Amino acid sequence: MIDKVVNILEKETKRYTLPIVEKFGKRDPFRVLISCLLSLRTKDQVTAKASVRLFSKAKNCKEMLKLSNKEIEKLIYPVCFYKTKTKRIKEICKVLIKEYNGKVPKKDEELLKLKGVGRKTMNIVRTIAFKQDGIAVDTHVHRISNRLGVVKTKNADETEKELEKILLRKYWLKWNYHLVVWGQNICKPISPFCSKCRIENYCKRINVDKSR
Numbered sequence: 504m505i506d507k508v509v510n511i512l513e514k515e516t517k518r519y520t521l522p523i524v525e526k527f528g529k530r531d532p533f534r535v536l537i538s539c540l541l542s543l544r545t546k547d548q549v550t551a552k553a554s555v556r557l558f559s560k561a562k563n564c565k566e567m568l569k570l571s572n573k574e575i576e577k578l579i580y581p582v583c584f585y586k587t588k589t590k591r592i593k594e595i596c597k598v599l600i601k602e603y604n605g606k607v608p609k610k611d612e613e614l615l616k617l618k619g620v621g622r623k624t625m626n627i628v629r630t631i632a633f634k635q636d637g638i639a640v641d642t643h644v645h646r647i648s649n650r651l652g653v654v655k656t657k658n659a660d661e662t663e664k665e666l667e668k669i670l671l672r673k674y675w676l677k678w679n680y681h682l683v684v685w686g687q688n689i690c691k692p693i694s695p696f697c698s699k700c701r702i703e704n705y706c707k708r709i710n711v712d713k714s715r
Contacts, residue, residue: 532607643686652707
């Protein structure tokens, strides 16, 4: 079943816009990390514009630290919690310069030491920036994996662990990408577009009360 779902989504997701960290972070660990932090609790359209403004002024840690908190706040507004995210960005940049020569570390434990970086962000940096195996689980991946009936979990951390047991390693990178795109466009949290869904036949529609 998983093989068929991935094959269908590989074709279907090509028509939709790339997730924000894919669009702005390709091959640049710093941009992946910062754009991912900006995207938390924020719509992709808002994050995209904020990322463009911010990276036009600061492309690395040193340039970021030259900006005042007020300047960064103005650049990233209206992302959610923009004042808190500004402080996190400055704190992370200081740590990266002091302990990692201005570079984003590759190891899981080192990434998780950075304030504000949880498992989802850590996995996104690892998989997108460093092309390492991993399954980044955000709200879309957690929701759709459970709706499909692939897993039965209560939170993102549990979903990550279960998916690692179930999915072939060759699908780890693809699973996040395709389910994020599908969740943003078709498999919405409330009233998903089941009538348009090309993987409906493989979905158990768990906890789906209403659909379109």
